[in-house]
Amino acid sequence: MPPSTDSNAPPQHKTNWKIIAGLWPYLAEYKGRVFLAATMLVLAKVATVSTPIALKYIVDYLDQNRGVDMLLWIPLILVGVYGALRFGSTLFSELRDAIFARVAERAMRRVSLRVFRHLHNRELAFHLDRKTGGLARDIERGTRGISFLLRFTLFNIVPTLLEIVMVTSILLVAFNVSYVFAILVSVVIYVIFSIRVTEWRTGFVREANNRDNQSNTRAIDSLLNYETVKYFNNERFEAEQYDAGLDLWEQARLKNRLSMAVLNTGQAFIIGVSLIVIMAMAVREVANGQMTLGDFTMVNAYLIQLFVPLNALGFVYREIRQSLVNVERLFALLGDKSAIEDAADAKTLSVGQGEVAFRDVHFSYRPDREILKGVSFTIPAGHTVAVVGASGAGKSTLARLLFRFFDVNSGSICIDGQDVRQITQDSLRTAIGVVPQDTVLFNDTIYNNLAYGRPSASEEEVHYAARQANLDEFIQSLPDGYSTKVGERGLKLSGGEKQRVAIARVLLKNPPILILDEATSSLDSISEQVILDALNEVSRQRTTLVIAHRLSTVRDADTILVMEQGAIVESGAHSELLEQNGYYARLWQQQQHNVDEPEQK
Known part of the structure; x- marks a missing residue:
């Protein structure tokens, strides 16, 4: 039974032909190079298949003229032809690889860029949930897999099949059908065995990849949080967690290696038995005078020539199956659409005055917990509106919705009367500047x-x-x-x-619109005032939304909105809100008390 994989693994029965067909656009960019490389491939195989024929005539001529005066120039010419064919086989193969190199490298470049752009186009929720280490591994393996599939599908499987057809045709014409039958039976048994065992091994390959992702994710996460690890003296704990992941990866790799040993041994056994049977047939015919020594040499050369690439074909098939596993994860990643996309008729944002309006906005990250409950307010052009409240009140969510990291569940957010969902994300974000809290x-x-x-x-x-x-x-x-x-x-x-x-x-x-999300939270009092003066000066010319926890930083705002549990409960200028003696006044008194308390001790 194949091992189980994690829940994020792609479907194991995804059509491989669809994956291979997905590579065509990368080939189509250089059709001329692909055609020329294919031509070199055919010429290389013709030269390879012709080599044993030249060898046969050399052996036959020397054997038949042994002990008599022979014309030495004839075998020398044949030897020259033999050497030229061998050289031609290598030359055309190298030319094929050189011509195709640009295609494969450009494909890796194109797909890497495509993945990079796709990841940047994904919504914020995707990046909050992602595991960077595992994602990096998937991209790395996937791009390598595409290069492998492009090279080896075209230049190993196709040539080997072409060589099998050419060799069997020559043997059928030159000898009898029994050789063709024996070779075809051997090839069929070899291919069926390789496919069955490789399919069995694919589960172990997937498991090894998943374990590799998990251990790499743990390592990257730990290194990125180096300071936190040090704060809690958890170096040993992190090492143990990483080693536990490596242990699972080691076990998965061991299964992979052992199953490969089974595959290699079985393939070698099939080839060995096939060689014994076919060569025994040739030896009997030579002994009976039905086959010349040159014919025997040609059959032997063809068998070696055929089974070497066939053995390589087994390796290539194994690698192709592994590459398909890697590429299917990459294509699955590319196949996931972003939850935030431009509308089909999206227009470029035209910022005139820069007025921002939230109109009865409802929003929730999860269906069972509503964050914003009918929020409505307007930021007039050039004005500064501050939003304050306790943690979890929904303040930062307003900024995320305005920047369109998420879309509202109902209601609308408009800039100069233009719904942000009906304008392009690029033009929207060009018009907004954000200073985040972190x-x-x-x-x-x-x-x-x-x-x-x-x-x-x-x-x-x-x-x-x-x-x-x-x-x-x-x-x-x-x-x-x-x-x-x-x-x-x-x-x-x-x-x-x-x-x-x-x-x-x-x-x-x-930008004409500013979002300041706790923009001065990490500053000391002196620096904070300097920055606030600079921001206040800049904000006078811009529409500004300020998200703040410290009320002292928003006293100069034109309007202050007080949020509690996803709703606006108070609004007004600083002095007006203090006079109301409501929720804002209590927050102000509490924060002032916390500031003064150290001085009273």
Whole structure:
């Protein structure tokens, strides 16, 4: 019985022909090269199949003229022809590979780019659930599998089948049908055995891949959370968990190796028995005078010539089956459509004033838990609206819906009267700048992380944005300045420094709409005020949605919305909300008490 696989494994009975047919677009890009490579393939096989015939005539001429004066130039010419055919076989094969190389490499490039784009087009929910290590393994194996299928399906299976047809035809003409029958029976038994055992082995291949994904996912996740591992002294625990995954992978690989030994042994046995039977037939005919020594040599050469690629065909078939397993996971990944897609008639967002309106918005991440319950409010053009409330009230969800990481369940979100679901995601996100609560930087220089906000920006514009975010002085103090590497996920910078980088690159992007999601949460009081002054200055020219937990950061907002359990319970300016002495006033008093408490001790 094949081993079970994880729940994420693709269907095991997916039609292999559909996978192979999916490779055609990558071949169609270079039809001329494919045709020329196929021509070289045929010429190589013709030369290969002709070689034993030349060898037969050499042996027959030498045997028949032994002990008499012979014309030496005749066997020398035959030897020359024999050598030319052998060289031609190799030459045409190498030319075939050289011509086809561009096709295979370009296919790997195309599919890698296609997967990369597809992953970036997937919705946020997909990336929140993904396992990076396993996903990376699937992409790596899948792209390698495509290259293998393109090369070996065309250049091993097809040539071997062509060679079998040519050899059997020659034997049928030159000798008798018994040789053809014996070879065909051997080939059929060999192919049936190889297919049956390989299908049995496929389950072990899938299991080994799944275990490899799991162990790699664990390793990547642990390394990405290096600091957390250190905080809790869990290096040994992580090593044990990783080793447990490797143990399962080792067992799966062992099953794979043992099953391969069964396959190799069986194939070798079939070839050995076939050689014995066919050569015994030839020996008997030579002894009876029905076959010349040259004929015997030709039969022997054809058998060796036939069974060597046939044995290779067994290997290729095994590898093709494994490649199909790898490619089917990749194609399954590509086949999953994004939950957030542009409408068929989506238009480009036209930002005039920049007014943002939420109209009776209902939303839930899961059907059994509604997050937003009929939220309605408007951010007038150029105004700043802040949303405050306890954790889990739905504040950050508003930003995610406006940026269209998710779509509303009902209601609508409009920019200048245009429903965000009816405009292209690219134009929507071009018009919005986001400073997230948790800033993750690329493992690159500070300059490149800043310039990421607008890669086409000039150096002076990048420096100006850094000055606006109160970051320029800090950068100048570093030994390498703007060329300083920030490390994996920006771990070489403090939380406040990373957040100022995020603010600077949004300022560089210069969008008409801003989303500030706890944008100053990691800053000290002095830096916070400097950044707030800069943001307030920038916000005067933009429509701004501020998500905040600390109420002190939103006192200057034009309107403050107070959310509780997915609904807006209060709204107004800071002073107005304090006068109401409601939920906002209680939050304000509580936060002020927490700030003053250390000074009272």
